Every structure is written in C-alpha cells, then in structure tokens.
Amino acid sequence: MKKSRTFNRKALLIASGLSAIMVASVFYGSRKLQNFDAALITYLFGTVFAFFGIVYRYSVWLQRPPTWLYFKRSMQFLFKGKVFSHFWFLSKETVNNIALQRFIYPRSQYRWVAHFCIALGCMSAFAITFPLTFGWIHFTLAPGSISVYEAHFFGFKVFDFELGSLIAFLTFHALNWSSWLVIIGSVYYLRRRLTNPGLIATQTFEGDLLPLILLIAISVTGLFLTYSYQFMKGFAFDFMAVLHAVTVIMFLIWIPFGKFFHIIQRPAQIAAHIYKREGVQRGMAVCEHTGAEFTTQLHVDDLKELTRELGFDFDREDGTSHLDLSPEGKRSRLAQAHLKARQEGGNLFG
C-alpha cells in the first residue's frame, strides 16, 4: 500500500485558519476574556492543539481519492434539489447512527449498551467542558440574592436555579454522571478485550487497550475530585486535580492520532448511506455472470474510475471491466479460468 506523505500544505493552511477562528471565538465568546476561567488555561491549550490536529488529519484524510469521492458525491446529492427529503433523511440518519449508534445493536446488545454509555458520557462531557473552557458558559449569583444561581451562555443569561435544589444538584454534578457512564462502558469493553480470543489476537495495546484505560483514568480522577471535597475533607485534591488535567490533556492531544478519531470519522457513514440511496434511485447494476442485481450502477461506474485513479486497471479489451461482475461472478470466472488451465494441462488434478 502506498503510504501518503504526512506533510500536507493544504491541510496545514485549513487547520491553521480554522484554529485561528477558534481562538478568536474563544476571545469574543468569553466577552474579551472577561468570563474566561484562568484555572482552565491548560485545558484550553490542549483543546486548541487537538482542534488543529483533528482538522489537519481530517483534511489529509479527505484528500484520499476514495474519501473525496464520497464527500463530493454526498455534497452533490444533498444540495442538488429535493432539499427537504434529503434534510429529513439526514436527520433520521444522524439520530440513528451518530446519537444512538444503532448499527452496533445487531452486533451485540451488550456492546451497544456499553458503547452508548461511553458515547453519551463523552458527548455530554464535551458539551459541558468545552464551553466552560472557552469561557462561553459561566455561572454567577443573581444580583441581590445569595441563593439563586444564574447560568450565562456567551454572556447572555440562559436560566437560573435555587442553590440546594434538585436542578442545582444535577447541574453541579453533571460531569460525575458522565464519568459513571464512561466507567461502566469502558470496563465492559476492557473485560471483553482481555477475554475475547479474536480480539486478543488482533488488538494492540496503544491502539485498543490504552484508549479504554485513559477513559477510565479520566473518569476516576474526575470523580475523585468531587468525592475528595465532599467526603474526604479535600484529601489529595491538588494532586488529583493535576493528574486529572494530565489525563484529559493526553486524551485531547491524542484524538487526531488514535482510536478516538473515529468520533470525527463516523459521519462519513451517513455519506455512504446517502450515496447508496441516491444510487438505488438511479438504477442497479446487473452481474453479467449471475444475472442478478448486486450493487448500484453508480457505484460500479465510480469504482472503475477510482481504481484507475489509484493505479489499477481491470478493463477488458471489449471496453467492459472485471468490476462489472458481482463478487460471486468474479469467483466463478476465476474458477472457470482455473478449470480451463487445468484442462489445457491435461489433468484436472495433480
């Protein structure tokens, strides 16, 4: 396989540009740093680096011919008319594939529950911590009161609640609920990875086990902070606060390089579904060997071009292609060629 170069000028420009916009939005979103919490500065640096890395890798990834094909096609189909129908399909797909990860359920119910716990825990934690780090959300006491708390978003008041109320309890401990969800899911997957022989044979420590250990480390150190000041009179709070920051920043700067990048890649699945849906409407390809439909004609035509672009040539002299055959047709043609060679050799076996 050809290894793509790691330095990519286009990706560098896109990533630098978007990172600059992000830093500007932190500056203005926090009302010129008025609402910025300086205690979170290390998290901010980690996040900016992660953002740069994610955009860089995504840009490099999009430039690969097969990825670009799906990106280009899905954009064409989305914006070429029937906007409402496409929007409805896109919303449904986003709920099913991104929010609920329904495709994991048929693989195993337990795996789905565990993955859903991790995903919900991580997504809720992102939704809370990123705006907090950027200074987009902050809390103040309501003017003239010592028991009403106000939440502000981009400097605008969004809602308020009584201290000591149920809402206050749920809000202040939101990250703890996320942590418990992540721990439950990660422990299940860690157990599976340590006991399933198929996974043991193919997994790597840094690729598959470390991400789970890191998720558990982030959650446990995070939970410890709350339990330290609530039940242990602040025991080891400072040490844990630093350890928590270290694990979180490791997680952030690792997103572009390791397993967590799948969070960013997953929406491409929706592009593949849009591509298939549009292709079916345009017509199916029929295998010349089996006489049965096997995929969309759009797919076959695009793959012929794609394989050519990648340096493969499966064209036949009559202008057709080996790719006009279904997988079963290809296997049969191979067997027929083999039979012919054996017959010409004068012996069917040997």
Add this chain to the structure above:
Amino acid sequence: MNYTNFNRHEEFFVDMQRCIGCKACEMACAECETNGQETMIHVNYVDRATTVQTTVQVCMHCEDPVCANVCPADAISQDEFGIVHTANTERCIGCSNCVMACPFGVPKKEESFDLMMKCTMCYDRTSVGKKPMCATVCPSGALFYGTKEEIEEMRPNSTAVNSFIFGKEVVNTKVNIMMPKGSKELRIF
C-alpha cells in the same frame, strides 16, 4: 498483535478443482474467533445450469490490496506477515467499496452490522502457529495449509502460483493456487 508466533514457513494452497461443495469449510470458518462466529469463506456453484462445478474462495491476501486502497475510511490494514486484516470495526462505514472492487470477490458486507468482514486467514490461530480452520477440515484437499515442501511432495504434478492476470493488471498474492506443473500465473482474461 503483540505476541505472535506466526509460522513464516507455512503457506496457504488452494485448488478449487478439488472443491466438492461440501461446505465443511463454511462451518469451520464460523468457529474462527476473529470473525465473531460469522462464516467468511465462500463456496458457490460456478454455473449451476450447466455444471455441478463448485468453487471455494478464501482471501488471497494481495501484496497491494485493492480493498485497502479503495477504502475511504482507512479501515483495512496489512500487517508485517502480509495478512490483510478485516475492517477495523470503529472505522468501517459500510460503503462496500472493498466488496465491489476486490478482484477475487472476497469481502462480505454484513448489512445488519453495517460492516465489512473478511477472511483474516484465521489470525487468532495462525498468529500462534496453528492452521486456519477451513484448511484443517477440507476433506478433498482443495484447501491446504503447510510448507512448500509438503505440498510439492503431495502434488508432484502441480505448481503453486501466486500471480493472477486480469487483462493488463497483475495481482500478486500471499495465498497460492495449485496449477498444472510449470505454470507461472493464472490468466482470468
């Protein structure tokens, strides 16, 4: 992939003319731990209307795998032993590019999983020096896993070939096919 004991001297040898369509390999394949109880090997009639010929197909583990090249999600990888691994579950987006582009018709799309799966030459077994499931149960010698010396002794009138010609494209593979003695390649068209 950390602790492997892959036997580099043993290879896979396929002779589809010996396939009797018994599907023992299909049953055995589902025992492979790397596929999670799904069978990945293909056994099919070649042209049922005119012949009872059947064929068997494992992944040929190409040197430059088309499947991995056309994958938009970087989900298919090749390891240092030349094994082309099944789709990485967290990356695969179920687009079927690999299924339709593989010249041997090997990868399978599991629709309900929205995931491509394929033969990994029983990596859970071969990585610890065992033979793939299918090769251990094949009763007719269509699938054989062992050393070059062993197959040469068993099939003195055949030559193992791992080069396939598709028009102008030459595909070299890790898996061998048994051909008449002296053959250099198999030309499909």
